Amino acid sequence: MAEANTTTVTLHVHRFTPRAERAENARGGSPFARKSSPFGGGASASARRRPRGRQWVQEYTIPARPEDTVLDCLLTIKRTLDPTLAFRYSCGHGMCGSDAVAINGTPTLLCTAAIRDWAKQPGTLPQVDDEGFRHVGNGDDENTSVEGAQAADAKTQSLGVIELAPLPGFPPQRDLIADIDPMLDQIRKLTPYLQADGVLATTAEGKVDAFEYLQHPEQLAKYETLSNCIACGVCEGSCPVFAGGDAFIGPAALVWASRFINDSRDSKAMERMDAIDTADGVAACQSVRACSRHCPRGIDVGEEMWQIVAKVRER
Numbered sequence: 001m002a003e004a005n006t007t008t009v010t011l012h013v014h015r016f017t018p019r020a021e022r023a024e025n026a027r028g029g030s031p032f033a034r035k036s037s038p039f040g041g042g043a044s045a046s047a048r049r050r051p052r053g054r055q056w057v058q059e060y061t062i063p064a065r066p067e068d069t070v071l072d073c074l075l076t077i078k079r080t081l082d083p084t085l086a087f088r089y090s091c092g093h094g095m096c097g098s099d100a101v102a103i104n105g106t107p108t109l110l111c112t113a114a115i116r117d118w119a120k121q122p123g124t125l126p127q128v129d130d131e132g133f134r135h136v137g138n139g140d141d142e143n144t145s146v147e148g149a150q151a152a153d154a155k156t157q158s159l160g161v162i163e164l165a166p167l168p169g170f171p172p173q174r175d176l177i178a179d180i181d182p183m184l185d186q187i188r189k190l191t192p193y194l195q196a197d198g199v200l201a202t203t204a205e206g207k208v209d210a211f212e213y214l215q216h217p218e219q220l221a222k223y224e225t226l227s228n229c230i231a232c233g234v235c236e237g238s239c240p241v242f243a244g245g246d247a248f249i250g251p252a253a254l255v256w257a258s259r260f261i262n263d264s265r266d267s268k269a270m271e272r273m274d275a276i277d278t279a280d281g282v283a284a285c286q287s288v289r290a291c292s293r294h295c296p297r298g299i300d301v302g303e304e305m306w307q308i309v310a311k312v313r314e315r
């Protein structure tokens with residue numbers, strides 16, 4: 001038992017407390033943003049500004065094992081050191097997508113990030129700005145240590161430092177919780193559900209009052225991987241064009257559109273392609289392919305973008 005506590009990790013957490021009167025209308029902005037957008041949810045440019053409030057970086061040093069996840073560490077902090085720290089999670093094993101943040105500047109999930117993979121020695125971490133993006137050079141954030149945090153002593157070995165910030169591209173709500181409603185709104189606008197003309201099933205006695213949607217394995221293979229998307233927002237947080245959703249519906253919405261366009265049972269493929277054949281749709285994708293690098297569900301998002309763009313143009 002004593003050995004389990006011989007290693008520590010230090011978390012630098014970008015914290016944010018919104019000004020109460022601004023929290024309702026707050027939305028993020030994009031350097032590519034147009035004044036209005038069919039995907040902007042009707043929000044004005046001023047309404048989509050980054051929320052205002054107090055920002056600072058807080059340091060926590062806690063006992064941890066290399067195999068622990070960053071989520072484990074945050075739960076330890078919340079339970080033993082600082083109940084005010086806010087973060088979001090649900091399933092705890094990479095299935096719900098609710099805990100996407102920027103770890104060392106890279107969008108990923110808290111619950112699947114092991115300390116051994118992310119802890120860096122001090123001085124080797126990239127600087128992460130208020131928007132959650134990485135920069136070379138020194139930041140000027142206020143640094144404070146939480147009261148009661150345990151400093152590593154001669155008997156403990158530090159596994160390193162991990163920097164945590166809310167998911168880039170989305171307005172922060174509090175601490176590590178980002179407002180992902182812009183992404184969910186865009187996915188919803190593209191009707192992410194099957195629209196099929198069913199055929200009445202047939203039994204030995206004849207037709208029965210139930211629809212069946214038959215599909216060959218090869219047809220399933222065309223969209224099966226896409227159906228694994230958990231709407232975590234990691235691809236959107238990686239996309240330099242998305243940045244809040246004003247100028248681009250974003251890779252996650254296009255993955256959901258592509259999932260149904262490629263489904264042989266769906267009867268609305270042409271309408272779905274019309275819906276994304278817009279300046280804010282496939283035309284806005286710049287093929288940067290940053291979206292592909294960290295999808296926790298193994299979707300090659302950049303390749304899917306490429307294919308859906310080609311399909312829309314060929315139609």
Ligand code: SF4
Nearest residue numbers: 229230232233235295
């Ligand atoms: S495509 Fe991957 S990274 Fe993007 S929202 Fe879906 S699961 Fe997350």
Ligand code: FES
Nearest residue numbers: 092094096097111
């Ligand atoms: S908590 Fe559900 S994916 Fe991480």
